[in-house]
Each structure stands twice: as C-alpha cells, then as structure tokens.
Amino acid sequence: xxxxxxxxxxxxxxxxxxxxxxxxxxxxxxxxxxxxxxxxxxxxxxxxxxxxxxxxxxxxxxxxxxxxxxxxxxxxxxxxxxxxxxxxxxxxxxxxxxxx
Amino acid sequence: xxxxxxxxxxxxxxxxxxxxxxxxxxxxxxxxxxxxxxxxxxxxxxxxxxxxxxxxxxxxxxxxxxxxxxxxxxxxxxxxxxxxxxxxxxxxxxxxxxxxxxxxxxxxxxxxxxxxxxxxxxxxxxxxxxxxxxxxxxxxxxxxxxxxxxxxxxxxxxxxxxxxxxxxxxxxxxxxxxxxxxxxxxxxxxxxxxxxxxxxxxxxxxxxxxxxxxxxxxxxxxxxxxxxxxxxxxxxxxxxxxxxxxxxxxxxxxxxxxxxxxxxxxxxxxxxxxxxxxxxxxxxxxxxxxxxxxxxxxxxxxxxxxxxxxxxxxxxxxxxxxxxxxxxxxxxxxxxxxxxxxxxxxxxxxxxxxxxxxxxxxxxxxxxxxxxxxxxxxxxxxxxxxxxxxxxxxxxxxxxxxxxxxxxxxxxxxxxxxxxxxxxxxxxxxxxxxxxxxxxxxxxxxxxxxxxxxxxxxxxxxxxxxxxxxxxxxxxxxxxxxxxxxxxxxxxxxxxxxxxxxxxxxxxxxxxxxxxxxxxxxxxxxxxxxxxxxxxxxxxxxxxxxxxxxxxxxxxxxxxxxxxxxxxxxxxxxxxxxxxxxxxxxxxxxxxxxxxxxxxxxxxxxxxxxxxxxxxxxxxxxxxxxxxxxxxxxxxxxxxx
Numbered sequence: 001x002x003x004x005x006x007x008x009x010x011x012x013x014x015x016x017x018x019x020x021x022x023x024x025x026x027x028x029x030x031x032x033x034x035x036x037x038x039x040x041x042x043x044x045x046x047x048x049x050x051x052x053x054x055x056x057x058x059x060x061x062x063x064x065x066x067x068x069x070x071x072x073x074x075x076x077x078x079x080x081x082x083x084x085x086x087x088x089x090x091x092x093x094x095x096x097x098x099x100x
Numbered sequence: 101x102x103x104x105x106x107x108x109x110x111x112x113x114x115x116x117x118x119x120x121x122x123x124x125x126x127x128x129x130x131x132x133x134x135x136x137x138x139x140x141x142x143x144x145x146x147x148x149x150x151x152x153x154x155x156x157x158x159x160x161x162x163x164x165x166x167x168x169x170x171x172x173x174x175x176x177x178x179x180x181x182x183x184x185x186x187x188x189x190x191x192x193x194x195x196x197x198x199x200x201x202x203x204x205x206x207x208x209x210x211x212x213x214x215x216x217x218x219x220x221x222x223x224x225x226x227x228x229x230x231x232x233x234x235x236x237x238x239x240x241x242x243x244x245x246x247x248x249x250x251x252x253x254x255x256x257x258x259x260x261x262x263x264x265x266x267x268x269x270x271x272x273x274x275x276x277x278x279x280x281x282x283x284x285x286x287x288x289x290x291x292x293x294x295x296x297x298x299x300x301x302x303x304x305x306x307x308x309x310x311x312x313x314x315x316x317x318x319x320x321x322x323x324x325x326x327x328x329x330x331x332x333x334x335x336x337x338x339x340x341x342x343x344x345x346x347x348x349x350x351x352x353x354x355x356x357x358x359x360x361x362x363x364x365x366x367x368x369x370x371x372x373x374x375x376x377x378x379x380x381x382x383x384x385x386x387x388x389x390x391x392x393x394x395x396x397x398x399x400x401x402x403x404x405x406x407x408x409x410x411x412x413x414x415x416x417x418x419x420x421x422x423x424x425x426x427x428x429x430x431x432x433x434x435x436x437x438x439x440x441x442x443x444x445x446x447x448x449x450x451x452x453x454x455x456x457x458x459x460x461x462x463x464x465x466x467x468x469x470x471x472x473x474x475x476x477x478x479x480x481x482x483x484x485x486x487x488x489x490x491x492x493x494x495x496x497x498x499x500x501x502x503x504x505x506x507x508x509x510x511x512x513x514x515x516x517x518x519x520x521x522x523x524x525x526x527x528x529x530x531x532x533x534x535x536x537x538x539x540x541x542x543x544x545x546x547x548x549x550x551x552x553x554x555x556x557x558x559x560x561x562x563x564x565x566x567x568x569x570x571x572x573x574x575x576x577x578x579x580x581x582x583x584x585x586x587x588x589x590x591x592x593x594x595x596x597x598x599x600x601x602x603x604x605x606x607x608x609x610x611x612x613x614x615x616x617x618x619x620x621x622x623x624x625x626x627x628x629x630x631x632x633x634x635x636x637x638x639x640x641x642x643x644x645x646x647x648x649x650x651x652x653x654x655x656x657x658x659x660x661x662x663x664x665x666x667x668x669x670x671x672x673x674x675x676x677x678x679x680x681x682x683x684x685x686x687x688x689x690x691x692x693x694x695x696x697x698x699x700x701x702x703x704x705x706x707x708x709x710x711x712x713x714x715x716x717x718x719x720x721x722x723x724x725x726x727x728x729x730x731x732x733x734x735x736x737x738x739x740x741x
Contacts, residue, residue, distance in 0.1 A: 019725065023718055031717070092717045099715025 007048035015041035026092045028083075032076045039069045104177050105162060107144050107187065108226040110137040115219040122212025130212035131202045134219045138198050141226065142191035145184075152184040153596070159232055159296070166235075173293055178232035182600045185437060185593075186229040186369055189444045192574075193361035194222045196567035200452050201353040203563030204459065208351075214254060218357065221247035225362035229369060234283050234293040237370065241279070241334065244363045245272045251358070252350040264349035271343040275333015282326030289319065299376040306380055324377050324384035327370065328391075335367025335421045338395045342663055344418055348410040352455030355410060359417040360448035365440050368424040372433040375601055379431065386516050389429020393520035393527075396422025398660070400530035405646075405656045408465045409454045409542065412534055416491065417447055419527060423506055426524055430517050431604045432509035434597035438582050439502035441593075445574030446490040446499055452568055453484035456560040457542060461553055469549045470542040476557040479565040481543045483572040488539055490575040492532035493624040498579030500624075503528060504617055505582060505594070511616050512606045521616075528620050532627025540635035586613040 014037055021034030043062045050058025084090055114137035118130050126133065148158065161176035179187070198218060205214050224247055228240025246269075253265025287293055290301045302320070309316040331337070336344035344364065348355055358364060371378060371388060378384055399418035406412045420443050427436030458465060460477055474481045490499040507528070510521040547554050559565065581596075583589020594603050634642045646653045655661070 022721055023725070026718070095717075096715035099713060 004048055004052050008045055011041045011045035011048070013041075014038075014044065028080055028090050028092060031092075032073065032080070035076075036069060036073065039065055039072075102160070102162075103144050104148060104158060104179060104230075107141045107148070107191075108223050108230060110140045111219040111223040111226065113137060115216050115223060118212050118216035118219065122216055126212055128211060130215040131198065134215040135195070135198045135202075137219060138191060138195045138222055141222070142195050145187035145191045148179050149184040149188055152179060152181055157181075161232070170291065171287070173233060173235045175236060176232040176294075177230045178295060179230065180600050181597050182369070182372060182437060183229050185441055185597075186365075187226070189365070189441050190222065190225050190229065190361045193444050193448045193571075194218070194225075194357060196448065196570055197353045197357045197361075197452070200356075200455070200564050200567040201351075203561040204353055204455055205351060206561075210254065214251075214351065217247055217250045217254070218353075221251065221357060221362055225366070228366055232295055234286060234295070234298065237373075238279070238283055241330065241366060241370075242276065244366060245269060245276070245334070248272075248347065248358055248363050251354040252347045254350050254354065258349070261349040264343075264346040267346050268343040271340050272333045275330045275340050277329075278326045279330025279333070282323055282330065285323050285326065289323070295373070302377055302380065318381065318383070320377060321381040321383045324374070324381045325387060327374055327377070328384065328388055331367030331371050331425070332391065333367075334370075335364050335425070336418050337367070337391050337422060337425060338398055339662070341395060341399065341418050342666060345411050345414040345659070348408070348414055352410065352451060352458060355414070356448045356451035356455070359414070359451060360444040364417065364421055365424075365444070368421065368428065368436055368440050371425065371428045372437050372601055375428075375433045378428070379602070385429050385431065387429070388425050389510075389513075389516055389520050392422040392425025392427075392429055393523040394422070395419070396426060396527045397523050397530075398422075400527045400534065402656055402659050403534040404530060404537075405653060407468050409457060409467050409470075409538060410451070410465055412467075412538055413447070413450045413454055416450070416531060416534065419531060420447065420491070423503065423524065423527070426510060426520050427506040430510045430513035430520065431602070432506060432513075433601035434594045434603055435502065435505040435509050437597060437601065438593050439506055442490070442498035442502040442575075442578045445571050445578050446487040449483055449487040449568060449571040449575050450491070452564070452571065453480050453487060456480040456564055456568065457484075459560050459564070460557050461549065462556055464549060464553060467538055467541040469553075470547070471545040471549075472543070472547045473557070474543040477559045479559060479568060483565075483568040483575075484543065485539060486572045487575050488535040490579075492535050492628060493528055493620055495621060496576075498575050498577065500621075501579035501582045501584070504620060505584060505591075507620055508584070508613055508616050509604050509606065511612075512608055513604065525620055525623050529623035529627040532624040533631045536628045536631035537635055540631060544636055584613070586610045586617070 018034045018036075018038035018041060021037065022031050025031055025034065043065055046058045046062050046065070050056065050062075080090065083095070087095060089095060111134075114133045117133055118126060122130050151158070158177065158179040161174040163175040164172070165175045166173040198215070201214065201218065205211055208214065221244065224240050224243030226240075228237055228244060231237045231240060249265045249269040251265075252268050253262045255261045256265070283293070286298060289305055290298055292298060292301070305319050305323075308319040310319050310322060311317075312322075333340045344359075347358055350358075378388065396419045399415045399422060403412045403415035403419065406415065420439070424436040424439050424443070427433070427439060456477065457470070457473060457480060460473070460480075461470065464470070486497070490497040493500045493503045503524075507521055507524050510517045510524060547557075580589075582591055582593040584591050597603070658664070
C-alpha cells in the first residue's frame with residue numbers, strides 16, 4: 001500500500017512545477033499546460049484524501065474539476081487561436097497593450 | 101388692502117412692467133405706464149397728506165418681513181407730518197421729472213430702461229420715507245444708492261458716465277458702512293428697529309458709555325454720529341461730497357431727481373427722523389451743524405469759478421444740503437425740512453432749466469460759450485430766473501422763507517449757532533453771486549458759441565417747458581406756508597412739524613429778527629449786484645481777479661484738490677493693493693495654487709500608480725500567488741494562536 005504522504009508529495013511537486021511553469025515560461029501554450037498541471041495536482045490530492053478518508057465527495061469534486069479544466073482548455077485555446085490570428089504572437093512579451 | 105400701500109407699489113409695478121416688456125413690446129410708450137403710476141402715487145400722497153393735516157398719524161404694519169427669535173422686522177408704513185411732506189415732495193417732483201423726460205429723452209435707445217429706473221428710484225425713495233422701522237429705511241437707503249448707480253451711469257458706453265456711477269456707489273459705501281453699524285448698534289442696545297420703540301427707549305441709554313480702544317465714548321453720541329455718517333455719504337457732505345458733482349454725467353432729469361427729491365434729501369430726512377436721538381447728544385448736534393456749515397461754505401466757493409452749468413448747480417445743491425444740516429444741527433429740524441421742501445422745487449427747476457439749455461445748445465455745458473439765450477428761449481429764461489431769485493433768497497419767494505427761518509433759528513442757538521449763522525449768511529451772498537453768474541453769462545449779453553450752435557438754438561418742446569412752469573410756481577409759492585410771525589404770517593409749517601420735529605423756543609424780539617433778515621437780504625442783493633457788475637457791466641474784473649489771485653483761483657477751480665487727494669490716499673493705494681497683493685499673491689499664488697495644485701497632485705499620483713500595470717502576465721500571476729501566500733500565512737498564524 002502506498003502511503004498518503006507520497007500522494008501528497010507527488011501532488012505538491014506537480015503543483016509547484018505548474019506554478020513555476022506558469023511564472024517563468026512566456027509561451028502561452030505552455031502556460032495553459034501549466035495551469036492544467038496545477039489542476040491535476042489538486043485532483044491527485046483530492047482523490048488521495050478521498051480514499052484515505054473513505055469519503056466520495058472528494059472524487060465528485062474531481063469530476064467537477066476535470067469538467068472545468070476541459071472547458072478552460074477549450075476557451076483558453078480558442079482565445080489563443082484568435083489572438084494568434086490578430087497578433088501573430090504567442091509570447092506574453094509581445095502582448096503588452098495593457099501596460100500602463 | 102390699504103391705499104397707502106399703493107404709494108410705493110404703483111411705481112414698483114411700473115418698473116416691473118417696463119423692465120420686462122419695455123424692450124420688445126412697450127418701447128416708445130414706456131412713459132405712459134411710468135407717469136400714470138407716479139400720478140397715482142401723487143394723488144394718494146395728497147390724500148394721505150390731507151389726512152395727516154387733519155391730525156391723523158398713520159402707522160401700521162403690512163407684512164412680517166423677517167422673524168427670527170426676538171428679532172422681528174416688518175414692512176410697515178408710518179405717515180406722520182414729516183413723511184407726509186416728503187411724500188408730496190418726492191411724488192410731485194418725480195412726476196414733473198417724468199413728464200420732462202418724455203421730451204428730454206425722446207429718441208434715446210434706452211428709453212424704456214430710463215423710465216423703468218425712474219420708477220424704481222421713486223419706489224425706493226418712497227419706501228425710505230414711509231418706513232416705520234430702521235431696516236426698511238435702510239432698504240430704501242441702499243435701493244436709492246443702487247438706482248443712482250443705474251441712472252448716473254445710464255449712458256454706460258461713455259467712460260466718464262460709467263466712472264461717475266461707480267464713484268457715486270463707492271463713495272456712498274463709505275457712509276453706509278457707518279450707517280450700517282449704527283443700525284446694528286441700535287438693535288443691540290435697544291432690541292428693536294421700530295421707530296416708536298427706538299424713540300421710546302432711547303432715553304435709557306443716556307449717560308451710558310462704551311469703551312472703544314481705551315476711550316470712553318458716550319453711547320448716544322456714537323450712535324448719532326454713526327447714523328450721521330450715512331447721511332454725510334448720501335447727502336454729499338464733506339468729506340464724502342465728491343460723488344455729487346460727478347453725478348452730472350447722468351441724463352439731466354436724473355440729476356434733477358437726485359438733487360431735488362430723491363437720494364440726497366434722504367440724509368436730511370434721516371437726521372430729522374432721528375431727532376430724538378440727536379437731541380440727546382450735544383456733541384453730535386454740533387458736529388452736524390458744523391459739517392453742514394463748512395460744507396455749505398466750501399461748496400459755494402467752488403461754485404463761484406466753475407464754468408460747467410450743471411456743475412455749478414450741483415455744487416449749489418451740496419451747499420444747500422449743508423444749509424439743511426446746519427438747521428438740523430441747531431435743533432431747527434422743522435426749518436431744515438422746510439428748506440428741503442422749498443429747495444426741491446427751485447433746484448429741480450434749475451436742473452431742468454439747465455437741461456433745457458443743454459438741449460438747445462446740443463449738449464454744450466460751458467457757460468462761457470453761451471450768452472444771450474434769453475431771446476431764444478424765453479420760458480427757460482424766466483423760469484430759471486425765478487429759481488435763481490428763489491435760491492438767492494429774495495423776499496417773497498420760497499427760498500427766502502426757508503433760508504431765513506434757518507438763519508434766524510441758528511442765530512438764536514448759542515455760540516455754535518452764531519458761528520454757523522455767520523457762515524450761512526456768507527453762503528447766502530455767495531449763492532446769490534454764482535446763481536446770477538449763470539444768468540448773466542448764459543442768458544444775457546451776446547452769444548459766444550459757434551454759428552452752428554446759434555443756428556440750432558430753439559425753445560424746448562412743451563413736455564419740457566410745462567414742468568418748468570409748474571415748478572416755477574412751486575419755487576415762488578412753496579414758501580408761503582412758512583411766513584414767519586415777524587412778517588405777519590403764522591409760520592404754519594413749523595407748527596405742522598412741531599409734533600414730530602419739535603420747534604426751538606425763541607424768545608428774541610422781532611426787531612432782532614428783522615436785523616437778521618435784513619442782513620441776509622442785503623447779502624443776497626449784494627451778491628446779485630456784484631455778479632451783475634462782474635459779468636454784465638465790467639467783464640474784465642473777474643478775469644483780472646483770476647490772474648491776480650491765481651493760487652486761490654486755481655484751488656477753487658480744482659475744487660480744493662479733494663479728488664486728487666482721495667486719488668492719492670485712497671484710490672492709488674487700493675489699486676496698488678489690488679494689483680500687487682490681490683491679483684499677484686492671493687489670486688495668482690494662493691487661489692490658483694489650490695485650483696491647479698489639487699488636479700496636479702491627483703495626476704501625479706495617477707502617473708505613479710499606472711506603473712503597477714506592467715502588462716506582463718507573469719507579474720500579475722506572481723502578485724496573485726504572493727497574495728494567496730500572504731493570506732494563507734495570516735490565516736495560519738491566526739489559527740495557531
């Protein structure tokens with residue numbers, strides 16, 4: 001039996017990779033992937049806790065998150081496509097209209 | 101509604117109608133409304149006068165104007181003997197001036213405006229004289245000041261007229277400041293502004309003193325002098341006389357109205373109205389008498405050398421007003437108001453006559469350029485002559501009786517009385533001299549103007565000569581109500597005034613009165629005679645005198661340099677302060693600093709704030725992450741405790 005700590009450790013590592021990726025990389029596609037990583041890291045910890053506590057509500061939550069993540073990926077990519085059509089850019093450095 | 105309310109209300113209505121509809125609808129018919137309104141006021145004033153004559157005194161409140169705690173002011177009317185005579189003077193002279201203006205102002209672009217202002221002026225003066233409380237008097241007081249500003253500056257495109265209007269208003273402000281304080285002091289000390297209450301309680305202040313900057317000042321003297329301060333401004337006494345001669349810039353009918361019936365007489369009326377206060381202060385009385393006498397002499401000497409016909413008449417007004425104050429100062433309020441009443445007719449006549457001359461001379465005012473007008477404008481000449489005889493104090497005419505009454509009562513009033521009597525008699529001689537100087541220079545001799553002017557000479561239209569003739573009757577007969585006992589009369593007017601104004605008790609014999617009368621008649625005739633020698637017989641004498649006494653002549657010609665003095669000590673420092681302190685520092689630095697500084701500060705702050713908006717997604721993400729971190733940390737710390 002794999003102990004709970006390992007799952008939490010895995011979850012934390014993936015989450016931090018996601019955060020770091022989101023912060024450091026400037027390619028929007030990779031940033032979207034990082035968001036995906038963070039969401040799934042949370043999913044892992046939710047499933048782990050659900051199993052540990054023998055409570056199904058955690059796994060119900062996971063389904064919701066997967067749904068949201070799918071929607072987010074769809075919308076995010078759609079925005080990205082139209083952005084690329086207009087600007088021919090996927091780097092955040094090049095998209096600075098809102099700079100004050 | 102009482103009919104007395106209509107006396108001021110009719111001119112006010114005429115004003116409102118003319119000012120609103122005058123420009124587009126009424127236009128050249130504006131005079132009908134104004135004249136009918138004043139005629140109505142005059143009719144009611146006469147009926148009110150008759151009621152007062154039968155012994156009735158009307159005193160009632162119409163409307164609660166201000167009620168605040170124990171401070172209560174009403175709009176109310178008091179028509180006693182003093183007010184009744186003022187009503188007659190104001191409405192009758194105003195009516196004649198209105199009629200005269202129809203001819204004089206014919207074709208002027210501001211015709212409707214002129215009549216609207218005349219109505220407002222009449223209304224203000226009526227409110228002033230009819231009020232039964234001090235605040236209403238103050239209202240009328242300020243309103244006539246305002247109207248004088250409108251009317252003196254009536255031809256506002258002309259700079260000198262606009263300046264004269266401002267000057268009248270500003271100079272009056274000096275006097276009104278004192279008057280305002282006087283009103284407030286009366287309210288503070290007596291708790292009321294109604295005449296009956298003021299006069300009832302004023303005795304309780306006797307002997308009380310107030311400490312001002314370490315000096316103990318008698319309270320009643322202080323109040324009386326503050327009130328007199330207003331009178332000095334409004335009635336153009338030294339040192340605030342400078343506005344009146346400049347008021348000549350207005351249309352001539354306005355000058356007549358200001359000088360004869362409204363505005364300048366307000367000061368004399370007020371002092372007479374407050375005689376219960378003045379009577380309690382010997383000092384204030386002496387100040388009034390001496391101010392009057394000095395002004396009278398001062399203005400008469402200036403009038404000797406001026407060449408502008410209206411200006412001479414203006415200085416003669418200042419001088420005659422001095423006479424009225426002189427009378428009030430020696431306790432002869434009745435005589436003062438009597439003189440006010442006779443003066444109204446002959447002075448209005450002089451002004452309207454001068455206006456008629458100007459009309460014929462196409463605006464020329466210099467009497468040196470006139471001459472021989474007698475044969476061109478007989479009506480103007482004869483009426484002007486009657487007015488001059490009247491003001492000079494020739495027996496039988498109005499001016500004689502009132503002037504003589506004043507001089508006689510002054511003569512019997514102790515040392516101060518003797519001094520002012522001597523000055524008054526000297527003024528009588530000077531008055532006769534300068535009045536006839538106009539007659540001889542303008543109406544006699546040969547014409548000295550240009551040919552064009554000579555060709556243009558004509559008698560004025562009916563609308564102008566008719567008021568002249570009516571006023572001439574007044575200038576002759578107005579004095580007959582005050583024929584003194586020494587001349588076999590009953591001095592009816594003095595007895596008429598006695599309940600309100602009192603009458604100084606004179607025990608001296610008739611012989612002495614004949615002596616005083618004789619001296620003043622001699623002075624008048626002497627003045628006329630000298631004038632005749634100077635300006636008709638030997639015209640080189642005045643020219644030689646002017647050369648010989650050059651310094652005196654130039655001083656008089658420049659009106660004792662009072663205007664220059666005021667320019668130096670008041671106008672220039674004020675202008676300097678305005679440009680260098682108010683405009684440069686207060687406006688330029690402080691106010692503009694605040695007005696421009698606040699937006700600048702906000703803008704500056706915004707400039708700094710927008711730097712936060714870097715446009716880098718990572719920065720936003722980082723700040724979000726940091727925010728979450730901080731909040732979580734705080735929550736955990738809070739939980740841990």
